[in-house]
């Protein structure tokens with residue numbers, strides 16, 4: 001996929017989530033848009049997989065005055081408390097049914 005977009009655009013950047021590391025999208029610039037939507041920064045956002053929930057041009061600016069993109073990651077993250085909470089729920093349910 002990356003090679004295909006590198007052949008069609010001057011700039012291809014890979015966007016990944018800073019929290020979980022999931023690959024989210026390619027940011028492509030400088031080439032034939034191939035019918036894809038170009039945003040107001042001149043970028044085409046192409047999702048990778050299913051983790052990207054949304055993207056938009058941010059209303060604020062970087063300290064350099066540059067406009068930035070914002071991305072929302074929806075990759076599932078394991079909850080370390082899940083087993084504990086499930087066990088507590090099962091115990092409370094068993095107690096309720098015993099009463």
Ligand SMILES: [Zn+2]
Nearest residue numbers: 017020073075
């Ligand atoms: Zn993430």
